[in-house]
């Protein structure tokens with residue numbers, strides 16, 4: 001059951017807020033918080049009944065939070081390539097939950113409108129983020145040591161738990177990301193509430209993931225960081241986090257638009273994988289011996305194996321992108337003689353989330369987004385499949 005806490009808040013006020021673009025603030029919301037309007041029973045969401053089946057924008061039930069969960073009115077959600085992998089069923093390892101349908105999405109930014117009886121430390125009106133790691137058990141060895149994303153009992157938003165491609169979503173209160181109200185942030189401000197919520201959403205997976213991957217790279221200031229897929233969602237964020245952390249960035253992707261975009265974000269050298277004659281030599285020349293670390297974000301299996309060829313001696317190759325059935329091949333002789341490190345990096349824990357959000361809140365990361373209606377998700381997936389998206393698309397759940 002819900003706690004009675006949500007009762008004084010009007011969801012229609014929250015909805016109002018949402019539609020009053022660029023004119024939204026929670027102070028006004030709480031001043032007018034006496035009206036008693038209940039959470040609706042149904043809402044709009046995008047669902048699919050099996051992998052690769054039609055994506056349907058339809059009226060669905062508003063979920064009820066379990067005792068440990070928040071009910072979040074999702075305002076915006078980033079669309080991560082992971083959502084496309086899930087939709088296509090690329091990863092057979094996951095025990096997806098179709099009950100009877102699945103709602104994707106795991107970069108949801110919204111307002112808490114209700115919560116279960118056991119929830120502590122949250123109140124209605126707080127701003128919350130929905131992440132891929134919807135919940136972890138908090139009790140296993142991995143959770144105990146801060147490796148929450150490796151928890152074997154983890155539930156995943158948009159895969160084993162309905163995610164943020166709906167107007168109201170539930171999420172575990174411990175793992176939910178705590179978003180700062182932009183009115184309390186120097187570089188944001190109250191009048192930019194709506195913009196803040198849209199732009200913060202990609203940080204909840206993309207930003208967090210690349211920030212953690214950069215930490216795993218062991219790079220030092222001024223060293224070369226190579227980002228594959230630098231024109232995509234994670235790539236645009238990795239370029240900026242790497243810069244903010246003091247690294248030099250060389251990127252691989254394709255097309256003039258992505259090159260311009262990458263350079264505008266502070267990337268130094270762009271390699272077009274469709275144009276280069278010898279990618280290994282181009283990279284090694286530009287970086288005088290190869291990048292000290294590679295952050296593999298490209299949705300291409302071949303490009304992952306290639307990174308073992310151009311990486312610098314003693315360098316670190318971080319595996320992040322998860323193309324279907326991908327295998328990394330590395331020549332053992334070179335691998336040993338160059339003493340390469342290949343590491344996997346999987347989203348991040350709560351501290352990584354907080355830190356990644358702090359970079360964003362301080363204005364160090366410009367979230368490069370295009371906002372479209374939730375009803376247009378199918379088109380977004382089509383464009384993503386073709387590699388046509390520059391930066392990140394964020395869906396507005398009101399449209």
Ligand SMILES: NC(=O)c1ccc[n+]([C@@H]2O[C@H](COP(=O)([O-])OP(=O)(O)OC[C@H]3O[C@@H](n4cnc5c(N)ncnc54)[C@H](O)[C@@H]3O)[C@@H](O)[C@H]2O)c1
Nearest residue numbers: 081082229231232233234298300303320321322346347387
């Ligand atoms: N490990 C994790 O925790 C984690 C978290 C989030 C996303 N991911 C994965 O990261 C990957 C990227 O996600 P995204 O949302 O940024 O995707 P995206 O579609 O926005 O970007 C992928 C980019 O890769 C580029 N690309 C394709 N082939 C390439 C090649 N051969 N060389 C260089 N670039 C190439 C595309 O042009 C595109 O710009 C996905 O596989 C996603 O599932 C992993």
Ligand SMILES: [Zn+2]
Nearest residue numbers: 080082205206
């Ligand atoms: Zn993601």
Ligand SMILES: [Zn+2]
Nearest residue numbers: 137140143151
């Ligand atoms: Zn655990």
